[in-house]
Amino acid sequence: MNNYDKVKKSFGKQAEKFAAYHMSKVEYTDYLIGRINAEGNEHTLEVAAGTCICGRALAPYVKDVICLDLTEEMLEQGKKLAEKNHIQNISFVIGNAMKLPYDDGSFDLVITRLSLHHFTEPQKLFGEMQRVLKNGGKLVVWDMEAAAEELRESDDAIEKMRDDSHTRILSREEFVLLYQDEFDLQVKETTLVPVNLQSWMELTDTPVDIQKHIVELMTADINGGVKTGFEPYWKEGQIWFDHRWLLLIGVKK
Secondary structure (H helix, E strand, C coil): CCHHHHHHHHHHHHHHHHCCCHHHCHHHHHHHHHHHCCCCCCEEEEECCCCCHHHHHHHHHCCEEEEEECCHHHHHHHHHHHHHCCCCCEEEEECCHHHCCCCCCCEEEEEEECCHHHCCCHHHHHHHHHHHEEEEEEEEEEEECCCCHHHHHHHHHHHHHHCCCCCCCCCHHHHHHHHCCCEEEEEEEEEEEEEEHHHHHHHCCCCHHHHHHHHHHHHHHHCCCCCCCCCCEEECCEEEEEEEEEEEEEEEC
């Protein structure tokens, strides 16, 4: 099974639960809106949009939004939520983020959230988003930041156990390098996002035996054993960890 098929299978299963998961909380989308600081006239594209969490949040602050994703089930959930909230300046497109069906310089604002670690060629994805962005437009990437170098392999291995569509989390340095030549990088901020381990595994319907193994690894880490890269901790009798979300906003030169 290639990675496109893995992504469609994984997110097809997640679709109904995804929008209610902690990663869509208003506090995070409010933070994003504030940092983007849209002017109101932006023609906007959300790439690998899923249920279009960012696009739906941004819609009142921009001219219009197109949400593009590979997985039909995710887009259907996004449509339902947009209709429920009476968002009218939004559209949903099934498409491949690696070959965006738009002309060069089509958009004022392009955004992707928690997507690059599902692509085998994240540089190519970034290049496509850069291509369809106008000069002077903003390219927003909001994604997980890799653990310390010595723990990256363990971190990625556990992410892949939980969801086999995962590929590799980029480091802060690798993200910044993507922007280096063609952008003025205006925002580079990391936010710690608390994650309940059990809910995180249940979102992807991780098999019970694999869940048990991940719990064992996390428990050993907490008790002073082999480090996982997650820095897990106990909270109210359950295991939690903090994902590192890195927000980058660059203006295309």
